[in-house]
Structure formats: structure tokens, C-alpha cells
Amino acid sequence: MSDHKHDEHAASNPTSPATGRTSPAAAADLPGDPARRTFIRGSALAGLVGAGGLIGGLGLERTAQASDHDKMPEDHVASGQLDEYYGFWSGGQSGEMRILGVPSMRELMRIPVFNPDFAIGWGITNESKRVLGKGFPAGGDAHHPHGSQTHGHYDGRYLFINDKAGTRVARIRLDVMRTDKITKIPNVQAIHGLRVQREPRTGYVFANAEFRIPTPNDGRDLDAPAKYQAMFTALNGDTMEVAWQVIVDGNLDNTDCDYAGKYAASTCYNSEGAVDLAGMMRSERDWVVVFNLARIEAAVKAGKFTRIGSSKVPVLDGRHGSPLTMYIPVPKSPHGLNASPDGKYFAANGKLSPTVTLMAWSKVDDYFAGRLKDPRGAVVAEPQLGLGPLHTAYDNRGNAYTTLFIDSQMAKWNIADAIAAYAGKKVNYLRQKLDVAYQPGHCHTSLGETRDADGKWLVSLNKFSKDRFLPTGPLHPDLDQLIDISGDKMVLVADAPVFSEPHDAIILPRRMVMDKIKRKWDRKDPFFAETVAQARKHGVVLEKDSKVVRAGRKVFVYMTSSAPKYGLSEFKVKKGDEVTVVVTNIDQVEDLTHGFCLTDYGINMEISPQETSSVTFVANQPGVYWYYCTFFCHALHLEMRGRMLVEA
Ligand code: CUK
Ligand code: CUA
Numbered sequence: 001m002s003d004h005k006h007d008e009h010a011a012s013n014p015t016s017p018a019t020g021r022t023s024p025a026a027a028a029d030l031p032g033d034p035a036r037r038t039f040i041r042g043s044a045l046a047g048l049v050g051a052g053g054l055i056g057g058l059g060l061e062r063t064a065q066a067s068d069h070d071k072m073p074e075d076h077v078a079s080g081q082l083d084e085y086y087g088f089w090s091g092g093q094s095g096e097m098r099i100l101g102v103p104s105m106r107e108l109m110r111i112p113v114f115n116p117d118f119a120i121g122w123g124i125t126n127e128s129k130r131v132l133g134k135g136f137p138a139g140g141d142a143h144h145p146h147g148s149q150t151h152g153h154y155d156g157r158y159l160f161i162n163d164k165a166g167t168r169v170a171r172i173r174l175d176v177m178r179t180d181k182i183t184k185i186p187n188v189q190a191i192h193g194l195r196v197q198r199e200p201r202t203g204y205v206f207a208n209a210e211f212r213i214p215t216p217n218d219g220r221d222l223d224a225p226a227k228y229q230a231m232f233t234a235l236n237g238d239t240m241e242v243a244w245q246v247i248v249d250g251n252l253d254n255t256d257c258d259y260a261g262k263y264a265a266s267t268c269y270n271s272e273g274a275v276d277l278a279g280m281m282r283s284e285r286d287w288v289v290v291f292n293l294a295r296i297e298a299a300v301k302a303g304k305f306t307r308i309g310s311s312k313v314p315v316l317d318g319r320h321g322s323p324l325t326m327y328i329p330v331p332k333s334p335h336g337l338n339a340s341p342d343g344k345y346f347a348a349n350g351k352l353s354p355t356v357t358l359m360a361w362s363k364v365d366d367y368f369a370g371r372l373k374d375p376r377g378a379v380v381a382e383p384q385l386g387l388g389p390l391h392t393a394y395d396n397r398g399n400a401y402t403t404l405f406i407d408s409q410m411a412k413w414n415i416a417d418a419i420a421a422y423a424g425k426k427v428n429y430l431r432q433k434l435d436v437a438y439q440p441g442h443c444h445t446s447l448g449e450t451r452d453a454d455g456k457w458l459v460s461l462n463k464f465s466k467d468r469f470l471p472t473g474p475l476h477p478d479l480d481q482l483i484d485i486s487g488d489k490m491v492l493v494a495d496a497p498v499f500s501e502p503h504d505a506i507i508l509p510r511r512m513v514m515d516k517i518k519r520k521w522d523r524k525d526p527f528f529a530e531t532v533a534q535a536r537k538h539g540v541v542l543e544k545d546s547k548v549v550r551a552g553r554k555v556f557v558y559m560t561s562s563a564p565k566y567g568l569s570e571f572k573v574k575k576g577d578e579v580t581v582v583v584t585n586i587d588q589v590e591d592l593t594h595g596f597c598l599t600d601y602g603i604n605m606e607i608s609p610q611e612t613s614s615v616t617f618v619a620n621q622p623g624v625y626w627y628y629c630t631f632f633c634h635a636l637h638l639e640m641r642g643r644m645l646v647e648a
Contacts, residue, residue, distance in 0.1 A: 114140020121605030336391030395455030595630025
């Protein structure tokens, strides 16, 4: 049966092998003259924000050179072989999460999160609607996937991801790769930065609100933006309830936390509190705000908070002068915030400044203990790297890798040397610059957000692909490039076009994930437990019974599915009935998934081995309607169908 699946296609490698299409060599040996990179001002800035100038022309002048990598494609994963790593990719404005194999960069699966998805029935089934909530928005804008941790190691329980468009945070179960909780964050708008607590465990999920809004936001204050506020939010990763919120000055962009369980920190741009572009650029400095978790928890316990509107969430005041927070001035409009896996530092990426500001958690200790008066004293290095630093990733050898959006490059630099240079020593901390194509946003190293950073792979998530692929109309794919960082030099090994638009990704070793994965559903799984309980009330044993239960205008249609048959080949309802179809896949064979599609009713759902899926709809059109299986499960798959009669 399962040999009916299209194995030979699934196993072939859609990404290019080592292409040799980029030019690591040219820039590689010339770390560049840091002094050449000065603050972006005047016309350069206008070009950046105007988007036309700098972005439009860049990259195209790059000359292709053969890489010395042609002989041994590091990314080659032959047909039938498994990747060494799982990559979890944000799906950006598609609202989903994607699973990629690394290093092949093959897309393995998509996990619908904030987006409706007809293939598996996300947003259609009752089980998914329970997760999405009533009246869920049509989609989402997902940026930052992160894996739950225990003591700074991935623990394989959950993935978390933000929705900027719908101000939500979602949790995905790693064992079944399915979204199991979505929380709408109150009092704020546009959840952007997201991270998980590392110590002792996750624990908190930290979420940044990017846009400042009136509090409460009840239809006033268009003309009083000075009264707008943004808040830092901590959720409880076990319950997905909001634990507390802290009001900050400015708006929050990206966030990260330490490896000791003491602090979280966020980049803020728009310290001016402006509502237009010119205003947001006025000051030369913005800041990083650090949150003291112990003090926040103590303040919550002591009742030093307010509540806003009908929300139960404790809201604390963390604006300038608050004992809960520390404001570290950094060059204006910082973007990415990245903690180093040695547990010592955190970096704010300059974006409009050619620098990355490196700060030490130990100095944050000093500040909150009163030993450090000037918060700027937390800065231990400020390396100049190039134009448009957005995000930084780390290896296990003391090096950092920073994306340069405007320069279309990846800069590798050494942390210890950057600190020495900041202290006045004459050392070159820049190790290499590698051209990427083009305009990278995030970068991420294998295991780089944990203590287990292994210094093997780096992925550059580029926003523009322009001339790199067959043209696909005006809309181009993004381009995620895989870079081998295991040696002294970064070597580009693979190009993977990706649909709009992954911002961030994480890379985990396969054993960590495979150990947790279920190949079939457990009949006691909580994901469909409510549906099972309802069947029990009707005296139905889902694994055996196929029958119709009528309760007034509500009709429950229970059926099994077993290749190539549904338990019911027909059922009758009356026009206007509220019909709930519950299908239980009793097949035990791995990969033997069935579908249930009801023609002309806009209904499809996936039922994987041992899963129960259900859908509720109103039978508003009289007539005969065929339902059929949508997953090619058997030689007689096309015959796997039945009829619903809706009586007029
Ligand atoms: S953000 Cu998109 S490139 Cu949402 Cu992490 Cu920096
Ligand atoms: Cu069941 Cu196709």
C-alpha cells in the first residue's frame, strides 16, 4: 500500500548541489577596511529608506567565480539518505512553519500555524478551530521560530513562533509537528521579537510588541502619540497563558535572553515615540532595554501592577527610572538581538550603524547591584563590520557571524579580538566577508541559540534573489543560502529558493528530534480528545463504529477509514441540519494517510494513521454530494468515496 507513494520524487534533491556560483574567494581574504564604514547619514540613509537606491542596484555587479568546492558538495544528501539536521523555518507572511532538511535544504513538510490550509484542513476541522479560536484572522505573519530549552539545551518538547499581523504567539508540539496552542496577546499590537527562556527551562516565552498604541486602545488618541505604549510580554510556555507585561519606552523590535535565567533584553528603535519615518530617525541613539526577571516576579507578587480593561494580565511600569529595567544606549535603530552561546554576551545589531554593540551579562549584574552607574558601561565591544548589520549568529570557537543587509555580505568576526580592539589594542577582529545573494536578514548557525552550538552550518536568509533562479514573474522567491563554517573560511554550498518570506530559522540535530517523533497518532492524543469524548457520549466507539446519530437539527456522522474504504458509503441529512462528520483512520500502516473532501462544500481534512478528524458545517445545499479521499492511499484510492444526500 504505502509503496504507492511517490518515493522516487520525494527523495530527489530539488536544490542545487555545490554551485560555485558565488564568489567567496574575492572578499574572503580581504576582511575590508572597517574605517571605510562610517555612520550612514544623509544621502546614504535616504537611499536605504527610499528602498530604491541602494537595494535596487546592489548585488548585480558581483562577478561569479568558481568555488573551490566543486569536488565535494558538503550539502549533497543522496536519494534515500537522511539529512543530519532538522531546520525549522518561519513561513513569514504565509503564516506557517516549515521543516527543512539540512544540509540538503529540501523542504520536508509545512506546518500550518496562523494560516488556513486546505491540504490538512487547518482552519476547517473542529480540532484546528479549537486551537485557532473563534473568528481567527485569515492568516498571520510569522517571523521567529524557537525551540523549547532546558538548561540551555534544546529539549524537543515544543517550538514557538510569533504572529506580527495578529498579535499572537503559537506553540507547536514537536512529537506530532502540529500547532497545539495559540495565544492572543492583550494590550499590545504586533508581536515581533520572540525568544524562549533557557535557564532553568522554557518556562517563559518572551514576546515583543513592536507598535506603540493607546492604552486602552478604545478609539481615541490618534493625535496624542506621546501617550502610546509598547509592552514586553512573558508567556508561560507550559500553559501558554500570559504571565505579565512590562511597559517600556520606545517600541520593541527583537529580543533574546541570557543563559542564567536572570534577564531578557530587547532592541528598541523609535525612542523618539514618533509615528512617521522622519521622526523615528531623529535621534542618533536608541537603546537596548534589559528586563530583570527576579525583580519583575517580585513586583508581581507584591501587587505592584495595574490591569488594563478586561484583561487579567498584571502590567508593570518599566519605563526609564524603573528598578525593573536597564536602558543601554546604542546607535540608533538597532535590530537583531543575539546572545552568545558561551553565556557571556549579547549583541545588538546596528542596522543603520555599521556596528554591532556587544554587551556583557556580567555588567548587567553590576548595574542592578549598583556597582555600575552608567548603563553604557555594559558595552564591551562595538566592532565595525559593514553596512546594514541585522542579525548575528555564533559558532563554538568564539566567532560571530553578522549579516550585512546593504553590503549583501556575511561578516565573520572574532569576539575576543573585538573586545580587545574596543579596549584599545591594535587587532583585526574581522576574519572574513562572504558575498551572499542578496540582502540578508537573519542568519542562524546549527544549534547556535543553545549551549550546544556546533560551528558546522550557517544559513543566510536573503530577502532578494533577483537573477539567481529562473524568473517567476514579478514576485521572486527569497533565497536561503547554506554556508559551511566548519573550517577557517566560510564556504557557500547551497542555494534554496523559499516562498515569501522566512525571517528566521533554527537548526537542530536530527537525533534530538527523531527521538521524539511519533510515526502514528496515539489514540489518547489530547489533540482530538474532545472529539473522542463527544463520541463516547453518543455511545460510539470511534475505532469500530460507523453510524449516524441525530440530536434535533444536529447530526453526527461517525465513520472509520481504512484503505480503500470509508465505514459509511452514504448518509442522509436534511437541508439546514448542522452536520458534524467525524472520521477515524483505523489503518496502522505508517504514512497511510486518508483525506475527507466534501465536494462543493469547501471541506477537506487529513486523517493520518490512528487519527480522528472532524468537521462541522450546515447542509445548506440540497442534493447528492460525493465525499472522497484526497490522499493517494491505495490502488483503489479513486474508488474511496461515498455520498451525502441532503434532503430538501
Ligand atoms: S526580523 Cu525579519 S529580518 Cu522579524 Cu527577526 Cu530581522
Ligand atoms: Cu484513502 Cu485515498
